[in-house]
Amino acid sequence: MSCRVGVAQICSTSNIKHNLDLCFDFIGKALEKDVRVLFFPEATDYIAQSSAESKKLAKSTNAEFIIPLQEHLKKLKKEIDVSIGVHLPEINDPNDRVRNCLLYINHAGTIMSTYQKLHLFDVPGSNLYESKTVVPGMKAPIPIKTPIGMLGPSICYDIRFPEQGLYLRSKGSDIITYPSAFTVKTGEAHWEILGRCRAIETQCYVLMPGQYGKHNGKRESYGHSMIIDPWGTVIAEAVKNEDELLVAEIDHYKLAEIRKNMPLLEQARHDIFDSVS
Numbered sequence: 001m002s003c004r005v006g007v008a009q010i011c012s013t014s015n016i017k018h019n020l021d022l023c024f025d026f027i028g029k030a031l032e033k034d035v036r037v038l039f040f041p042e043a044t045d046y047i048a049q050s051s052a053e054s055k056k057l058a059k060s061t062n063a064e065f066i067i068p069l070q071e072h073l074k075k076l077k078k079e080i081d082v083s084i085g086v087h088l089p090e091i092n093d094p095n096d097r098v099r100n101c102l103l104y105i106n107h108a109g110t111i112m113s114t115y116q117k118l119h120l121f122d123v124p125g126s127n128l129y130e131s132k133t134v135v136p137g138m139k140a141p142i143p144i145k146t147p148i149g150m151l152g153p154s155i156c157y158d159i160r161f162p163e164q165g166l167y168l169r170s171k172g173s174d175i176i177t178y179p180s181a182f183t184v185k186t187g188e189a190h191w192e193i194l195g196r197c198r199a200i201e202t203q204c205y206v207l208m209p210g211q212y213g214k215h216n217g218k219r220e221s222y223g224h225s226m227i228i229d230p231w232g233t234v235i236a237e238a239v240k241n242e243d244e245l246l247v248a249e250i251d252h253y254k255l256a257e258i259r260k261n262m263p264l265l266e267q268a269r270h271d272i273f274d275s276v277s
């Protein structure tokens with residue numbers, strides 16, 4: 001059984017059809033490399049110019065992006081699953097906000113899990129204020145069983161909250177994914193360090209598919225997609241600002257050895273700190 005993962009670095013625009021075609025290309029490329037699960041960034045369906053445009057586009061993602069992607073996987077009849085960031089409309093919201101979600105779609109085109117982003121990226125005093133457009137999730141993430149191991153879902157800004165990673169590890173995750181659209185400024189300062197910290201403290205593989213480049217006249221993302229092993233080593237990395245597919249093996253033997261040689265979960269002082277949170 002293949003335990004190979006792919007991490008897609010892309011640059012989504014507000015053209016949903018174009019973004020979908022890009023996903024189909026990446027799925028084809030990943031199949032050539034024997035990838036079992038392919039990970040796409042946050043907001044793969046679209047990156048909008050404005051809050052108003054995002055609210056409008058979210059109404060059509062189901063029909064124009066998600067269902068066609070499910071159909072594509074079903075028709076392919078190949079052993080490849082997809083983890084992908086999308087927007088979904090929030091039904092009956094007076095402010096017409098959207099949900100920022102991560103879907104896990106299996107090779108038969110079935111949505112096996114939907115995680116809704118918990119921490120919203122609100123930069124005080126700036127035009128990056130996610131909660132103007134997005135409704136925060138209200139449920140703890142649930143790791144799911146996949147052909148490559150137990151997968152814990154998170155999205156982008158969630159990477160800054162170590163408790164989410166530790167929670168996912170405590171619930172059995174082997175792999176945590178942080179699909180992202182990081183800003184260039186914060187990415188340069190923090191992206192790699194945050195990813196390596198989450199990998200080291202959770203002793204999980206950390207998969208970081210990132211949006212890169214200019215999405216429109218106003219938005220640009222950092223890229224630098226990465227795959228990090230549970231020792232904290234970056235084992236694959238996008239070095240250029242372009243479309244790229246990273247590939248790596250999930251080594252369950254390595255995972256078990258690292259956890260056996262440094263049993264952090266057993267040594268943690270739950271007796272002291274669980275009462276704090």
Ligand SMILES: O=C(O)CNC(=O)[C@H](CS)NC(=O)CCC(=O)C(=O)O
Nearest residue numbers: 043047121130156157181182183186
């Ligand atoms: O807007 C969309 O459609 C997709 N969502 C995003 O790009 C989100 C909200 S603006 N970006 C982040 O969370 C960046 C976090 C970040 O850069 C950091 O933590 O430093």
